[in-house]
Amino acid sequence: MRVRRPRRRAHPARLARLAAIAFLVSLLSWTIATAARAQVTKEPEAAIFPDPKKFARGLFTEGEVGAVAFFGPAGENVAPGFAIGARVGYDVLRFLAVQFHALGSTHLTKAGEHPQGDQLLQTYQGTLEGKLTLRFGQLSIFGEGGAGLTRLSTNLLYQLGVEQQYRTGLTAGGGGGVDYHSLSRHFSIGIRGEYYWLRDLHASTDLIATTYLRYTF
Amino acid sequence: MRPSAPLRRLVWLALAAPALACSLNTPIYFNGPTPLLELQGTEMLPRITNSVTLQFRRPNMSEQTALDDESAALKMEDPMHREVRVPWVARDKIHLELLFTVKNLDTDPGTFDVVVDGANEYTKYDETVAAAADAQGKNDPPEYLPLISLHPQLPMMLAPGAIYQGVVREDDFAEGEADLDALGRWMAPFESVLVNRSDVMPVGLDNVPAHVVTPALVEVDVTLTANKHMTCEWTLRVRDDEDRLWHITGDQKFHPAPTLFQPMPATNMP
Numbered sequence: 001m002r003v004r005r006p007r008r009r010a011h012p013a014r015l016a017r018l019a020a021i022a023f024l025v026s027l028l029s030w031t032i033a034t035a036a037r038a039q040v041t042k043e044p045e046a047a048i049f050p051d052p053k054k055f056a057r058g059l060f061t062e063g064e065v066g067a068v069a070f071f072g073p074a075g076e077n078v079a080p081g082f083a084i085g086a087r088v089g090y091d092v093l094r095f096l097a098v099q100f101h102a103l104g105s106t107h108l109t110k111a112g113e114h115p116q117g118d119q120l121l122q123t124y125q126g127t128l129e130g131k132l133t134l135r136f137g138q139l140s141i142f143g144e145g146g147a148g149l150t151r152l153s154t155n156l157l158y159q160l161g162v163e164q165q166y167r168t169g170l171t172a173g174g175g176g177g178v179d180y181h182s183l184s185r186h187f188s189i190g191i192r193g194e195y196y197w198l199r200d201l202h203a204s205t206d207l208i209a210t211t212y213l214r215y216t217f
Numbered sequence: 218m219r220p221s222a223p224l225r226r227l228v229w230l231a232l233a234a235p236a237l238a239c240s241l242n243t244p245i246y247f248n249g250p251t252p253l254l255e256l257q258g259t260e261m262l263p264r265i266t267n268s269v270t271l272q273f274r275r276p277n278m279s280e281q282t283a284l285d286d287e288s289a290a291l292k293m294e295d296p297m298h299r300e301v302r303v304p305w306v307a308r309d310k311i312h313l314e315l316l317f318t319v320k321n322l323d324t325d326p327g328t329f330d331v332v333v334d335g336a337n338e339y340t341k342y343d344e345t346v347a348a349a350a351d352a353q354g355k356n357d358p359p360e361y362l363p364l365i366s367l368h369p370q371l372p373m374m375l376a377p378g379a380i381y382q383g384v385v386r387e388d389d390f391a392e393g394e395a396d397l398d399a400l401g402r403w404m405a406p407f408e409s410v411l412v413n414r415s416d417v418m419p420v421g422l423d424n425v426p427a428h429v430v431t432p433a434l435v436e437v438d439v440t441l442t443a444n445k446h447m448t449c450e451w452t453l454r455v456r457d458d459e460d461r462l463w464h465i466t467g468d469q470k471f472h473p474a475p476t477l478f479q480p481m482p483a484t485n486m487p
Binding site for chain 2: 114119156
């Protein structure tokens with residue numbers, strides 16, 4: 001005789017547990033599926049190297065060494081000489097800076113048959129300059145110009161008839177150069193050339209060629 | 218990022234260096250008067266002289282007080298308590314050097330010499346006056362003893378059209394200034410003092426106080442002698458350590474009144 005077992009009826013609490021598990025599994029699978037879809041469909045952005053935005057900008061100083069040569073009446077009486085200088089400036093914009101430039105150079109005089117030859121003479125130039133920069137990654141080129149004062153250490157050029165006013169005079173001019181960033185955020189090096197007009201040395205001119213190290217704070 | 222302290226010091230040093238340099242090695246040059254010294258070589262006495270007198274400012278109150286105090290200290294130190302004035306234009310504050318060019322304009326070679334006399338704030342030395350005084354009572358031609366010379370390097374022969382450029386250095390001036398002070402203030406025998414270098418043979422300097430402050434020249438007289446047609450152009454280089462040269466219009470000028478040195482006439486020994 002067959003005995004029919006009574007059919008087990010589903011307990012409501014058990015049903016609720018099963019439903020919760022099913023929901024979690026579906027949620028998990030949806031999350032994983034979403035992540036996988038993102039990895040596949042969107043490629044990572046290419047790293048910009050070097051990134052000029054990471055270079056320091058703002059207050060900066062420069063130290064420079066090089067040479068100064070005179071042309072015109074002063075050039076006939078003063079030999080080219082060694083120069084050392086410094087700049088302090090501020091990057092107003094990425095491409096625009098203002099700077100103060102101080103440069104000292106030492107020379108020997110050329111006086112031909114006159115007794116004032118072979119005397120040491122120092123020149124000091126202080127100028128306020130503006131600077132425009134065009135950057136190409138690690139390299140940049142720049143142009144700059146300004147005006148200021150020139151002072152001579154002695155009255156020798158006055159005695160030789162070159163200097164119109166005693167030892168101090170006006171100067172104005174400009175130049176340009178190339179800057180190479182070291183990628184260490186603060187430091188860069190470069191070379192520059194500048195040509196300045198010296199009003200009180202009978203409108204002589206001087207060419208300044210230097211190499212520099214720049215530190216941006 | 219804030220820069221480190223050593224880096225900041227380095228930056229300040231770099232900025233201060235040009236300003237510091239402005240105060241170093243700043244000689245002032247004074248050209249000799251024009252026209253240049255020129256001799257034809259045919260003169261009876263082929264000698265010609267021109268001069269530059271340097272102008273100094275007067276010491277201010279504190280500087281004068283310091284000079285007086287130093288003078289008093291030297292007087293106290295001196296065994297005979299003599300007046301040992303400290304000069305305003307002192308040799309250790311004013312350093313002179315003479316640069317000159319001699320050119321032979323003749324068609325024949327000739328001999329030339331360039332010598333320097335001058336005055337400090339107490340005494341003036343003129344070799345012509347000294348030679349004339351020394352020659353009194355003698356039948357010999359006058360013997361010129363310059364205060365500063367480049368002997369034995371000069372006199373020398375100069376070829377036609379040739380140029381000689383020479384320097385009477387600061388140490389030559391220092392020697393001449395010591396000699397002039399010894400003659401003027403301390404009664405040194407002038408021939409012995411002028412002929413001998415004091416650092417080699419300090420003859421006749423016995424009366425000079427031990428720590429005397431030697432006066433510098435305030436007037437420089439350059440004499441050219443030549444037996445052919447020659448010119449001499451010269452420039453005086455002055456290093457003024459303590460800004461004593463007069464150059465500001467408002468400053469009062471220092472007006473020394475040096476006494477002309479005249480040697481005692483030679484006495485005939487029995």
